[in-house]
Amino acid sequence: MRLWIAEGFVQKTEVKSLEDTAEDYIMDLIVRSLVMVDKPKSTGGVKTCRIHDLLHEFCLRKATEENLLKLRRDDAGLPKFDEPSNTRRLFIYSKARHFQKSRLFCPLLSSLVVSIQSEEYGTPYNVSSIFCVFKLLRVLDLGKINLGFVFPGEITLLVQLRYLAFADIEVSPCKCSSDLCNLDTISALELDLGQSMDKIMKKFPHIRKLKCSLHETEEACGDWSKIVAMDFLRRLESLKLSFYRVKDKDYGFSFPMNLKKLTLEAFPWSMISSIGSLPNLEVLKLLGTKAGGEEIWNMEEGNSLNSNS
Structure with missing residues (x-):
């Protein structure tokens, strides 16, 4: 839900907070059997949820057709990601060293989520160049990419940032x-x-x-x-x-x-x-x-x- 809010998908109302409105969205999808509850909150409501594989594939296909989201995998070991310059949301499943060398240029990108293979968690990588290119980012999730335990000062250039997630860094x-x-x-x-x-x-x-x-x-x-x-x-x-x-x-x-x-x-x-x-x-x-x-x-x-x- 916080990703929805950070992306601006949830509209603020005079009566409810953004969090309460997002909760209503989730509950509506659950009632329609489009989303299944995975883990409930201790206070009630939903902590995590999941969807059926067929619905997941359908959503990805529609998101791609409407240029809402780009999903890229480098299962073949290809380190280069060629994305249109107008791409706004990008999810990458890649080896960390491939992502570091990708040299993405998507100046309009508002959301970047990166998932890497577990065997590379311990290796530090310098990905500070992305902070200088993607200045419109609202969501940045670098997953388990090791940034070397040093906070990248360039990240303060992302003045629109609403959601930030990464491996522990000092x-x-x-x-x-x-x-x-x-x-x-x-x-x-x-x-x-x-x-x-x-x-x-x-x-x-x-x-x-x-x-x-x-x-x-x-x-x-x-x-x-x-x-x-x-x-x-x-x-x-x-x-x-x-x-x-x-x-x-x-x-x-x-x-x-x-x-x-x-x-x-x-x-x-x-x-x-x-x-x-x-x-x-x-x-x-x-x-x-x-x-x-x-x-x-x-x-x-x-x-x-x-x-x-």
Whole structure:
């Protein structure tokens, strides 16, 4: 649904949000037996869905005929993709090294999704040239292409970007020099705890869904106040944080008040009470979190939790 929203397929109404409208679209397709529910959400609704092979083939054929979507595979080992310059949506199934050498030129491209073969996941590739060519991208999903664990600074040239997904890479302020105000979804980042984290997150002021992994640096282990502040992300509704690479568990947290879904991995149990102040929380998932002998969740006075799971 977030891809639909990012592409502009979902029309905003005065009564419903874009997410609610997109949910209505999905439910209408399910009622018509065109789409089948694969996994339901814990709060109700649909998490993932699928369609019959015949319908999938029909949709691909119609999308190709109407120039809505181009699908390219290099099963024959051909590294070159010749696409019309007016192509707007492109899905590529390719070897990463072939995609890197493809030299695509589609200046009007608004959506690019890349899927690579699993045996190439560990090899780093430089694909920064695509950020300079496809400046109208609203959706960019590089799948499991390894970018070398360094955030490509050129990505800030994509001022229309609404949806961004890639393998885990580390982000530093010097590599993220300008704001991506239109960005709605990011998956996934690796962020240093400390003041640099604040600087980076402020580059995405309108983010609604975020998945990231945190780790410590010399700054975080030094004189820093050790407050993980994310409350300035006022539109953030879905957040997944991993603390597996954080050794010092003595941190304070300030979560966005608008959060509806929160997933925490290896979260410090001593700070669990900070979740109780989230008035809109509907879904809470704690993974790899140990109580450490303290079995009781001590909620601060005046706090309440409305989580459904």
